[in-house]
Amino acid sequence: MVNAAAVLPVVAVCLMAVASVGVAVWPASGFARGYVDRLEQASEEDAGRSDAATGGAGGSGADETAGEDGRAEDGCADGRSAQAAGTEAEPTGAGGMTDVTAVRVRSRGLLERRPQGVLAAILCAVTLAWGLGHGAVGYTALALPVVALLGVAGSVDAVCHRLPNRLLGTAALWLLAVMAIRALGNMALIAPSAAEPWTVGRAVLCAFGAGAAVFAMWLIPASGMGLGDVKLCALLGLWLGYIAVDWVVAGLLLGFILAGLVAIGLLVTRRAGRKDTLAFGPYLAAGGWLAWLLAVA
Numbered sequence: 001m002v003n004a005a006a007v008l009p010v011v012a013v014c015l016m017a018v019a020s021v022g023v024a025v026w027p028a029s030g031f032a033r034g035y036v037d038r039l040e041q042a043s044e045e046d047a048g049r050s051d052a053a054t055g056g057a058g059g060s061g062a063d064e065t066a067g068e069d070g071r072a073e074d075g076c077a078d079g080r081s082a083q084a085a086g087t088e089a090e091p092t093g094a095g096g097m098t099d100v101t102a103v104r105v106r107s108r109g110l111l112e113r114r115p116q117g118v119l120a121a122i123l124c125a126v127t128l129a130w131g132l133g134h135g136a137v138g139y140t141a142l143a144l145p146v147v148a149l150l151g152v153a154g155s156v157d158a159v160c161h162r163l164p165n166r167l168l169g170t171a172a173l174w175l176l177a178v179m180a181i182r183a184l185g186n187m188a189l190i191a192p193s194a195a196e197p198w199t200v201g202r203a204v205l206c207a208f209g210a211g212a213a214v215f216a217m218w219l220i221p222a223s224g225m226g227l228g229d230v231k232l233c234a235l236l237g238l239w240l241g242y243i244a245v246d247w248v249v250a251g252l253l254l255g256f257i258l259a260g261l262v263a264i265g266l267l268v269t270r271r272a273g274r275k276d277t278l279a280f281g282p283y284l285a286a287g288g289w290l291a292w293l294l295a296v297a
């Protein structure tokens with residue numbers, strides 16, 4: 001006979017995988033496309049205002065006075081458009097520059113539903129098969145939505161060098177909610193233990209530690225890091241720190257190694273120059289995912 005107690009968790013995790021792919025294909029990818037559209041619109045409006053201000057700078061004294069007033073008004077509008085389009089934008093390079101309207105969009109088609117669906121299906125299928133194959137049912141259920149959202153966030157970073165706060169924040173809230181519910185359930189119903197609260201506390205401390213380490217790098221202008229990378233590393237610290245501190249370090253190192261190898265390859269093949277910027281987000285996310293695969297093994 002089939003043991004229902006053993007089958008039901010597996011079925012639940014499989015349904016979680018399907019739901020995670022659905023989240024990536026519909027709400028997450030739709031938000032990503034709108035997010036990039038808003039950034040582009042704000043960038044175009046900013047460029048138009050800059051041209052208008054430059055064109056009016058060579059007039060008479062009265063014209064200059066009027067131009068200064070106009071530029072003051074444009075500055076206010078600039079801030080409003082930047083706030084509307086980029087409040088969630090965090091640049092992932094340029095050593096901390098925060099001009100949300102300076103956006104260059106590449107390969108927009110990557111954010112369409114079909115490529116996002118394929119990417120999410122591959123990531124979630126590998127995560128599901130690997131986690132269940134190693135008996136890590138709980139860790140797999142926790143990881144699936146995070147992996148799906150990281151795939152979308154990394155795609156946005158590849159397209160416009162921005163990591164949306166909403167995607168990273170949603171993944172962090174999911175992790176914190178499940179960790180808290182699991183800790184309370186284990187203490188109240190299953191197996192009261194002092195170890196479970198410490199596990200959650202360790203994950204939170206790892207999030208702060210990883211975020212602080214990369215924030216220190218962000219303070220160095222030549223590092224090329226952005227605040228989006230800081231938040232992503234904090235998210236990876238929260239996720240991997242729930243397993244062990246060692247895997248947080250491994251995930252970050254793998255991310256930097258992957259980014260370094262890609263950068264070297266682009267330089268050698270002359271597809272990029274030394275002054276070109278590289279989106280760190282996809283490689284940090286990939287490093288964290290690889291570390292999770294190694295951890296559950």
